[in-house]
Amino acid sequence: MKQLIETIVKPLVDYPDDVKVVADEQSQRVVYQLSVNAEDMGKVIGKQGRVAKAIRTIVYSAAGSHHGKKVYLDILD
Template sequence: MKQLIETIVKPLVDYPEDIRVAQEEHDNRVTYKLSVNPDDMGKVIGKQGRVAKAIRTIVYSAAGSHHGKKVYLDIID
């Protein structure tokens, strides 16, 4: 899943080397925390959050059931 997130975000940003994806696993959920260079934050979020929403939609769809756990994507600034 980390690879998928990086693959989606890399073409959107000017500093792809600053992309970081961390994973936190809890009892009933998995949270992926995405951080990018501060200059790229607007590109990842998009106007009115449209790009962020699209990224989340793809990740949630790809996750499927993920072993019965709910998947979340947080964009860290």
Template sequence: MQQLIETIVKPLVDFPDEVRVDKDENSSRIVYKLFVHPDDRGKVIGKQGRVAKAIRTIVYSVASGHQKKKTYVDILD
């Protein structure tokens, strides 16, 4: 899942080498934390959050078929 998120995000940003995805897992959920360069944050979030929503939709749909835990994506600096 981390590789999927990176594959989606890297073409969108100006600093692809600074894209990092961390996984935080506990007994009931998995949170993927996406870190990008501060100048790229707006590109990943998109106008009115549309890009971020699209990324989350893709990740949630893939995760629902593979994992039993709830999956979340957070976008951070």
């Protein structure tokens, strides 16, 4: 899943080396925390959050059941 998030986000940003995805797995859910360069934050979020929503939709769809755990994607400042 981390690879999928990086594959989606890296082409969108000016600083692809600064893209980092950290997985925080808990008993009932998995939270992927995405961080990018501060200058790229607007590109990842998009106008009215449309790009962020699209990324989340893809990630949630790809996760499927993920072994019965709920999957979340947080975009960190």
